[in-house]
Amino acid sequence: VGSLPAYTPGRPGATPPPTALGELTGQLSPGQVLVPPEDLARYETDVLGRRGSAAWVARPRDTAEVRRVVQWAYRHRASFVVQGANTGPVRAGIPDASGHQGVLSTELCRGTLVIDAVDRTVTVSAGIDLATLNEALAEHHLTLPIDLGANPTIGGMVGANTGGARLIRHGDVRRHVLGLEVVLPDEAATVLPLQRGLRKDNRGPDVKQLFVGSSGTLGVVTMAVLSVDLLPRQSAVALVEPVTDSAMVELLTLLEHRHGEQVTAFEMLSRGALEAIARHRTPDVRWPFGSELPPDVILLVELSSSDAAGSIHRDFVDSLTETIEVARQAGHVANAWFGPPQQLWALRHMAINAIMGEGALVAFDLSTTRSALVDLRRQARDLVAHLAPGTRCIDFGHVGDGGLHLVVIWPDAGKAADREVEQRAVHDAVYDLVESLGGTSSAEHGIGPENIDALRRHTPQGLWNLQRACKAMCDPLDLLGSLTFGP
């Protein structure tokens, strides 16, 4: 594996000449195409402040306009990335540094939002964001139960196959995708009409699945048909301090065996995450831990149900209280805090922004089996302490589904060159570790220049060959995305 070619950042190609850019501008209405020297910074800079360089930005409003941009790009061999709300952390949605790439932003593709309440489905344009969608769904007591700190577009969520904080019960985006409309970057800008919203449909190899979780490298998702769920009618949330790390897993098993599908979240915040939240929290978010040092680890546990005819809210709180007491008596739980669900969730959702303010960092989006998570957590911290002694490790995430967001922070500015060497070493070592524990280096943020090298290093050749073949099949000129699917 060591002898395989490494990922080459930046892609071969050339910046489209002014005549080509003029032609692109003519494809759409005024204001929909931006080219330098206009300010493109918003499309070039990602959520962690990393910046690429865009040769052009096109903002089509619908599928027909997307096709015009794609056909233009095909004619001019113009490489580009697809960008939604630009909330992704793996640099899949921003151009690379070469200056050759353009950006196809779907931010104006917001024309369709059609709810079928009987079918419990919604047909939605790729550029509509999650909050807008859920606001519209709420009028029908429906929700797309993908729970995130950010507010991405539906197209971006399909690209990353977003998981989020309620996957343990509601699953990932893939589970909700019943149909897609995709424009392929081929000569005809073929539209794949995969948008039948059927719950059961097995007409041959289900190629729409390839576009879920492939981070915009295979085609431009323009529309999705999503299966949506009933809004919860009752819930109870608690913050729970486990006695030890391994007690986390014991508590999870106990909760599931007592409450089954009502366990809708099992999230972890380490002390480092809590401290960052304490420093960055807004005054409307109550701090439950007084002036003491927050616990080493806190679990946010939620029970909820969309049953409106059964037990009432009070029962859920009682029920959760009782289970936590059972867990305390079994020696798994040290302490617990109850509170209004919204307040406790606000703490959890602040984690990522709070941590991003803490300094130079390397962020990992890991997952493994629930059984191996405690080992991953411990070994990763030991490894980082060894390789980069001056750093702090902050972790948090979706313990209930094996997810772990690990962030390594260099608080001291120090010498940038030294830091870069350390960052590289930490980056490689953590990816190798998660691999050795049977986990993944890309849990729910997709693939991009940030993690493609780890992916390549650990993907067996036979599987990589198929992934490359998928790329060639959908994107024959290799126009889309910042990744090189080399041999």
Next chain:
Amino acid sequence: VGSLPAYTPGRPGATPPPTALGELTGQLSPGQVLVPPEDLARYETDVLGRRGSAAWVARPRDTAEVRRVVQWAYRHRASFVVQGANTGPVRAGIPDASGHQGVLSTELCRGTLVIDAVDRTVTVSAGIDLATLNEALAEHHLTLPIDLGANPTIGGMVGANTGGARLIRHGDVRRHVLGLEVVLPDEAATVLPLQRGLRKDNRGPDVKQLFVGSSGTLGVVTMAVLSVDLLPRQSAVALVEPVTDSAMVELLTLLEHRHGEQVTAFEMLSRGALEAIARHRTPDVRWPFGSELPPDVILLVELSSSDAAGSIHRDFVDSLTETIEVARQAGHVANAWFGPPQQLWALRHMAINAIMGEGALVAFDLSTTRSALVDLRRQARDLVAHLAPGTRCIDFGHVGDGGLHLVVIWPDAGKAADREVEQRAVHDAVYDLVESLGGTSSAEHGIGPENIDALRRHTPQGLWNLQRACKAMCDPLDLLGSLTFGP
């Protein structure tokens, strides 16, 4: 679309010569390879009694033996089908009539069944059947909640992406597949090690999804890692007679808004299905309708939960009774019957075998949106009455997820040639109808010679091209399955 080449039953090729068959026999232990004149009928005949002709049958026991068979087939250009428990009705698992094809049966691939109770996952060999798996899982209070009348192998279920009677809450097989091991029919018999059991894992295009629902046309699934659920702890079941067909949909909406995720089944049996069940039922299954004519349509409605700490069984029955009374007062429900869940489910599960005993038939595995289902049902019956006046239409199925099993029966033996003409006409017309209503001709039984022509006729060229490319990418010599993916 009319000018596209039709599906050609039977595949080009030749029967492997005796020397090649001798070589195959040498690859496995005695008794694992069967060739004529041994009796191969069990592997040649499907659940509806249709028969192909097998040149050979190989029964490998594990992945290494599967690879030996596949490599042998590649060397000799020997076409074959993959067969599990041979419960499928679309002829995907039996050889065609040419006599050239072999059968790779996974019935002996039963070596692995490893439950990780903490992770709520199971790693299972492809040849293990659903009942065996669920028996082992039950010891841990776990279940693979795919509810079927048949008892297929796990490999077969992955191939068909089986749905079943509890999809409305638990989803299809795809939702439960966290990992697969697949042997590709290429020169190396490449093993795709896609068997990490991760709930969140997005390392590039997720090619394992291609093997789910592609009916054994792309590779040989040898192992699966499945996410499994907690066993239900409480449930209530009722048979409900809706006032009209459209009241079915109203009742479904009402149920979901009152009970949310607790609605775990919403199944339909038409009078014809009930009559067939009455004729074929075993004495241990109680008949709830007395001596009267059974209702025109019956819905089997189930509420259930794996919550062990909340409401008790009695509450669920009360809760369902109350909702049915609300629905009766709203004018949706004419009558309802309660009873032990097992007894009522037994009626539902007898449907397919009972109906298969009713005469010569054509069976459809349709689905559409829940909103369009009533229209599909009515129009299909009208169409069949018009095209084949002497027939009876029996339908039943998964109304809650848009699924409809429609069976057309020719009770009168009549002239076989006339019947065949009618059958062809009904076959084409129903597939065109479901297409025109935005539905699918392959809901949950997979694709095979039985429905590939409808699939081809209604698949847009751009999508078909991708499906063909997937086939070429995985199966370069076109060895696998009875389908021709022509241009």
